[in-house]
Amino acid sequence: MKNSRSESYAAAGVDITAGYKAVELMKKHIARTKNEGCLDDVGGFGGCFGLPMGLEEPVLVSGTDGCGTKVKMAILMDKHDTIGIDAVAMCVNDIICCGAKPLFFLDYIACGKNIPEKIAAIVGGVAEGCVQSGAALIGGETAEHPGLMPVDDYDLAGFAVGIVDKKKILDNKRMAEGDVVIALASSGVHSNGFSLCRKVFDIDNNPDSLYASCESLGGKSIAETLLTPTRIYVKSILALLEKVDVKGISHITGGGFYENIPRSIPDGLCARINKADVKILPIFDLIAKTGNIPERDMFNTYNMGVGMSVVVPASEIEAALEILRANGEDAYVIGEIVKSENEKIEII
16 A cells, blocks of 8 residues: 655645756756855755955845735736746845845745746746846745645745945935936836736736737737836946935835835935826826826826936936936936925925
């Protein structure tokens, strides 16, 4: 009578051999992310990473996040090779707001059934995000959850660690009236507000409508546009920090302008944003029109075409724009810092 542990586990819905195969398939992706801090290969019980030398007071900065229900879009489209970029972006774009350079990243995938090729595709996207941000992918976990999740479903989250010299941590207390707010264009919806997108476009009940070509989106489908990966701003911001006196950075994620920009503004000051200067992407116009969503609610939910904002002195506007544009960003001025005892953001 056979009663091996592996057979019993397989009967319960967990395929250990699929996990082994997934790890083998993802190793080629992980190899792309190796940097000077990597000390071992993936497969141990912990990922080891050597801290860089030369910093007077090194401070580690960490961030963890997921992709929200954007994962549902990847599942509906059966396209899994870019959602990992989103997972990395949501973490590294946060820690760069402190001035920290990403060092390494770990991912966590929970799935109803481990299909090795699908898991490898997801990790391939994670690796691409790591390459874009300069972080090493030093470990992760794939957890098979039969009975807890449908077999085709999965969720993805990540964890990033960066480093910055203590004296270079961004301090918004130096921000002053007359400083300028610069926008860095987003690539689209990024990874927030997808529950509202699904409701507006009735995605759960009518997914086929997502695949038709849409003239207002330049001929792309709604599905293709929504699945566009989150832009990673790390290398551009690191280049900016070397040359310009950056006084504050905001990653525009869930909560849009109204929640995120104030997080980098000190008491007594306000970011006055000129609405007419914001390059609103067509997808946001379509969401607002289709869902009959008020403008303030749009700015309170989505990035509206601005993935990150940076505050610099007025005297350094041209230098900042030149650096950002040289690093591939569509960067432009959207506002200024003014005195205010009431609000930290004003959109006029």
